[in-house]
Amino acid sequence: MFVDQIKVFARAGKGGDGSMHFHRGKFRPKGGPDGGDGGKGASVVLQTDPSTNSLRQFFFTTKLLAKDGDKGGANQCTGRSAEDVIYKIPVGTVISKIVEEEDPETGETSIRYEPFADLAEPHQTFVLCKGGKGGKGNVHFKTSTHQSPRETTPGEPGEEGRFHFELRSIADAGLVGFPNAGKSTLLSKLSAAKPKIANYPFTTLQPLVGVIHFGDHRRGTMADIPGLIEGASQNIGLGHDFLRHIMRCRTLLFVVDTAGTEGRDPISDLETVRKEVKLYSDELAKRPWIIVANKMDVEESEEHLTRLKDRFKRIKIFPISAESGLGMDKLRAHLDKQIGVDTLVSFAPASTDS
Numbered sequence: 001m002f003v004d005q006i007k008v009f010a011r012a013g014k015g016g017d018g019s020m021h022f023h024r025g026k027f028r029p030k031g032g033p034d035g036g037d038g039g040k041g042a043s044v045v046l047q048t049d050p051s052t053n054s055l056r057q058f059f060f061t062t063k064l065l066a067k068d069g070d071k072g073g074a075n076q077c078t079g080r081s082a083e084d085v086i087y088k089i090p091v092g093t094v095i096s097k098i099v100e101e102e103d104p105e106t107g108e109t110s111i112r113y114e115p116f117a118d119l120a121e122p123h124q125t126f127v128l129c130k131g132g133k134g135g136k137g138n139v140h141f142k143t144s145t146h147q148s149p150r151e152t153t154p155g156e157p158g159e160e161g162r163f164h165f166e167l168r169s170i171a172d173a174g175l176v177g178f179p180n181a182g183k184s185t186l187l188s189k190l191s192a193a194k195p196k197i198a199n200y201p202f203t204t205l206q207p208l209v210g211v212i213h214f215g216d217h218r219r220g221t222m223a224d225i226p227g228l229i230e231g232a233s234q235n236i237g238l239g240h241d242f243l244r245h246i247m248r249c250r251t252l253l254f255v256v257d258t259a260g261t262e263g264r265d266p267i268s269d270l271e272t273v274r275k276e277v278k279l280y281s282d283e284l285a286k287r288p289w290i291i292v293a294n295k296m297d298v299e300e301s302e303e304h305l306t307r308l309k310d311r312f313k314r315i316k317i318f319p320i321s322a323e324s325g326l327g328m329d330k331l332r333a334h335l336d337k338q339i340g341v342d343t344l345v346s347f348a349p350a351s352t353d354s
């Protein structure tokens with residue numbers, strides 16, 4: 001189950017009430033006020049965790065509640081503060097506050113999503129709902145004219161609200177494949193992005209997102225992701241980092257070097273990459289994917305393409321040459337259908353009402 005948006009309710013803890021108490025010593029039966037302050041209520045805190053890539057946990061826990069602070073005690077004892085609760089969320093989660101508004105004329109309520117936070121950095125913490133402060137004990141209210149105050153203040157309530165969490169993907173489509181397959185070359189031809197291109201592996205070390213313009217205000221985004229190798233799912237090289245970026249793409253383009261440059265075999269390359277993706281995440285393996293058979297300008301490619309079609313019968317294969325432009329129109333038209341969005345249509349967050 002890939003949960004990339006969810007609604008939750010969160011409430012921080014209330015502060016403990018201040019205490020009303022008078023000192024009762026053996027020799028001072030009528031002592032002064034000594035009621036202590038209440039402890040702080042706990043906050044609901046979010047923290048981005050690079051090892052999480054789904055909001056699935058909130059599917060089961062839609063109420064994020066934090067504990068109240070303890071009441072103040074006799075002897076000027078401050079009540080215990082409650083410990084903040086920390087929820088881990090994926091990097092790239094966008095938080096909106098759900099605000100209900102009533103139309104003064106019609107009396108109808110409508111719901112608005114108010115941008116609240118964009119948690120894009122790893123290990124970033126964010127206080128979603130702040131815990132209430134503790135109330136004051138009666139010890140604070142003693143004055144020269146008022147020796148036995150009975151006043152205290154209650155603890156403040158914790159903040160609360162309804163929120164919408166949405167996992168923003170880095171791109172609509174992601175380029176996945178062995179190093180040197182031509183992923184960066186392809187992105188540079190489809191978009192205005194200028195990734196580094198070279199005939200050695202791991203030229204690309206950081207994902208780079210380009211915008212593809214399909215015409216008529218239609219566009220989509222594509223991420224160039226560093227090459228994957230065998231063992232990536234066990235975090236060999238920068239395996240997990242790369243795979244995590246792939247997780248954040250809606251649809252995947254598996255790019256292969258169909259020419260089998262330097263004695264490589266495009267079929268086993270693709271099988272290896274698919275295996276690594278599956279080992280990393282079953283859910284990722286189920287994402288929509290196509291094969292981009294690159295380097296078709298090289299003579300040896302035809303024969304490999306026939307084998308590739310034989311081996312992956314049910315998957316769409318696009319034979320192209322990113323370098324010469326061969327087959328690019330077909331690929332572009334397919335991408336427009338899959339990921340193209342009309343940018344003139346105003347964007348509204350998808351409804352998560354069940």
Ligand SMILES: Nc1nc2c(ncn2[C@@H]2O[C@H](COP(=O)(O)OP(=O)(O)OP(=O)(O)O)[C@@H](O)[C@H]2O)c(=O)[nH]1
Binds near residue numbers: 201294
């Ligand atoms: N003949 C031919 N060569 C290509 C084609 N596309 C890319 N190349 C060459 O293949 C090499 C690798 O290209 P890149 O685009 O850097 O490959 P990459 O998949 O991004 O590689 P990494 O970033 O290392 O994972 C370069 O020398 C490119 O010029 C093509 O369609 N035909």
Ligand SMILES: [Mg+2]
Binds near residue numbers: 184185196204224
């Ligand atoms: Mg590259």
